[in-house]
Amino acid sequence: MSRMTIAVPASTANIGPGFDSAGMAVNRYLTLHVEESTQWEIEHRSVHLPSVPPVTDHLVYQAALHTANAYNKTLTPCKITMESEIPLARGLGSSASAIIAGIEVANQLCSLSLTKADKLKLATEMEGHPDNVAAALYGGFIVSVLLPNGEIEILQKTDVPLDLVVYIPTFELKTEDARKVLPEQFSRNEAAAASAVSNVMIAALSAGDFTLAGKMMEADLFHEPYRATLIPNYEQIRQEAKLAGAYGTVISGAGPTMISFAPKGEGHKIESKLKTTFPSYEVQLLSMDDVGIHVSYISEKEKTSK
Known part of the structure; x- marks a missing residue:
């Protein structure tokens, strides 16, 4: 072989x-x-x-x-x-x-x-x-x-011209633990509202409207409001990344890593600024693998x- x-x-x-x-x-x-x-x-x-x-x-x-x-x-x-x-x-x-x-x-x-x-x-x-x-x-x-x-x-x-910046903490968060904080069910109105946010985000990403996509990323109703309590600096990372030029910042998977989606070519600036602001995190500029x-x-x- x-x-x-x-x-x-x-x-x-x-x-x-x-x-x-x-x-x-x-x-x-x-x-x-x-x-x-x-x-x-x-x-x-x-x-x-x-x-x-x-x-x-x-x-x-x-x-x-x-x-x-x-x-x-x-x-x-x-x-x-x-x-x-x-x-x-x-x-x-x-x-x-x-x-x-x-x-x-x-x-x-x-x-x-x-x-x-x-x-x-x-x-x-x-x-x-x-x-x-x-x-x-x-x-x-x-x-x-x-x-x-x-x-x-x-x-x-595969044609998604974005920079990605990740914020990786030193601690682990098992997916099963992150799922335990989620509601067992949503009402019809809650599910419809959460699905609408998701629909607009996908449509905006497909259309290349990354400003709108970023806004919808941060408007999630399915899981982020519940998991945010498990992730130190959740709001601070979102706010600092936005000020540095990110379209939107979300939990990566079940966490605890967070990830920012930024204009192509602007990721280095966000990476540099947030490395200084959050020195205990591994902050790294990544790109999409296609x-x-x-x-x-x-x-x-x-x-x-x-």
């Missing part, structure tokens, strides 16, 4: 009112180097990755096994060396990236020739909703829906020549 490298982007989801449906791939990556072996072995090489659990408990292996089982295939053993730029439990889609990577491992090892739609279905079965996994798989800005009959529909947009998962190979001949 040739040595294989799989790179999967991080992702931000929800983007304000696009709850469990809107996602965007960003240019931080989970990278797997995969090579033939006599037994399964997974090695972590990143400060963003925890101690390696038993292989059978590893999310990448579980996603690979889920995929192989779905097609009645047997996984051949391999060694996986993982590097990551994606912090865990920070709202940047670390689990989604791992799931997409694991599905691709099985796709390659078992010669499944899966389509992206096939991979998205498998990933959504594991993740529960398609927003992060769709963005990590396809790249770009993705709006997705899991229909009651199990079908998944997506709309992808490719999604990428697979490359090194043949045995190439490995020997190196």
Whole structure:
């Protein structure tokens, strides 16, 4: 088997009112180097990755096994060396990236020739909703829906001329904890009002009216008012980013990372100002990844020549 490298982007989801449906791939990556072996072995090489659990408990292996089982295939053993730029439990889609990577491992090892739609279905079965996994798989800005009959529909947009600035705190926030603060249900009037905000935001992003899109991002009624209490400096970050020129600032995924959407070319100014204002945060300028998962190979001949 040739040595294989799989790179999967991080992702931000929800983007304000696009709850469990809107996602965007960003240019931080989970990278797997995969090579033939006599037994399964997974090695972590990143400060963003925890101690390696038993292989059978590893999310990448579980996603690979889920995929192989779905097609009645047997996984051949391999060694996986993982590097990551994606912090865990920070709202940047670390689990989604791992799931997409694991599905691709099985796709390659078992010669499944899966389509992206096939991979998205498998990933959504594991993740529960398609927003992060769709963005990590396809790249770009993705709006997705899991229909009651199990079908998944997506709309992808790659021409989104925005700078992205993230504010990553030192603490983690598990998605299940962030979901516990949300209401179990909304009244019809509440749901209609929240959906209207989301509709206008998506329409504004599609039309390139980023000022209106930013306003709607910050008007979410589905989750941000409830999760804001879990995130220190929530209002201060939004206010300072707005003063520095951001269109809008929202919780990334379930948090605690926050992300600003800014005019192209203006992100450096926002990054610089907020680094000074919030020195305990990792403040970084990012961009949208419009490719999604990428697979490359090194043949045995190439490995020997190196």
